[in-house]
Amino acid sequence: MFRGATRSDLEQIMQIYARARQAMKDSGNPTQWGDSFPPQELIEDDIDSNRLFVYLINGQMEAVFAFILGPDPTYAKIEDGHWLNDTLPYGTVHRLASAGKRHGVAADVITWCLEHCESLRADTHADNKIMQKVLDGCGFTRCGIIHVADGTPRIAYQKMSLTLPMER
Secondary structure, three states, X not given: OEEEOOHHHHHHHHXXXXXXXXXXXXXXXXXXXXXXXXXXXXXXXXXXXXXXXXXXXXXXXXXXXXXXXXXXXXXXXXXXXXXXXXXXXXXXXXXXXXXXXXXXXXXXXXXXXXXXXXXXXXXXXXXXHHHHHHHHHOOOEEEEEEEOOOOOEEEEEEEEOOOOOOOX
């Protein structure tokens, strides 16, 4: 079950992000999230803005992620490539983290996001081989390089929904 995150979920959400940071370090990606990303203030803002979601299986929180509909300023400029479609409205998945107890959780999150938008974008650090494998495995296309707010590059991905409305 997917639902919007609430402030009462905050402790469990922060535990999932801490586990994800450690998993990133253990897999050779120590700098993308470092020791403190995402900060609690950002998570609280995501909750208050109704853009943070949790994925529950049998009442257990298995994943947390931000899902944002509409233009993302970070994606306005892409280098070394182009978006598959730059005219359709799109959603973006950010800050996806798993509790690490089940296989396939990230794919479930991506499937859910694609049920709510015609086009889905994501980005990840060059050292985040786990997320790259997830996105490649879910049928995303590498589109180029974008730069996040601090100027560091990220690999940009896009996937089109398979359930687009028929043209009339």
